[in-house]
Amino acid sequence: MYVCSKISKLYQGIVAACDKFVPASLRPLWEHPAGPKTIFFWAPAFKWGLVIGGLGDIKRPADKLSVPQITSLAATGLIWSRYSLVIVPKNYSLFAVNVFVAAINTYQLGRAVTHRQLAKK
Template identity: 55%
Template sequence: MMKWGLVAAGLADLNRPVEKISIPQSIALACTGLIWVRYSFVIIPKNYNLALVNFFVGGTGMYQLSRVVKARMEASRSLNAAPE
């Protein structure tokens, strides 16, 4: 149940400016979420609740990373397109 707090925090960060998103934290959330999803299906008995919460933890981490990458690509394009 406590991991749902990580999901809620990730969803709350959707309104946070991209400049304030922590890349290492987002990478850690994405990686641990995906690793634990896999582990949830390997253990016996399979733990679907654990898999679900970790899927969302990994998803929020990956979404935040995609926001950062998109913002940096747009910034790079705008710098390259600026006339000298």
């Protein structure tokens, strides 16, 4: 708990130092309840890594795809897409990344299922 408190204080110090340099045109984003000062901004930003990973898997042979993994990622994307629009504040960046996570993994799931059906024949 003590380490988290120190990291939180450090982060708050960095944000306070950056406050001086944020131009007026970016102030609404900076001050938004889901802006860069909060986890509501950073969690979706890092979640784009799942989208990039999914795009990288497009070239992977369909027989090498993990159906349980892509199914869970697609379901997670759908669930969190809905959740991001019912929480306060609405988090449109979380919505966008989860729509992409759901879309890319639904596509991958289609590839994997099609491959397995054709392999049975």
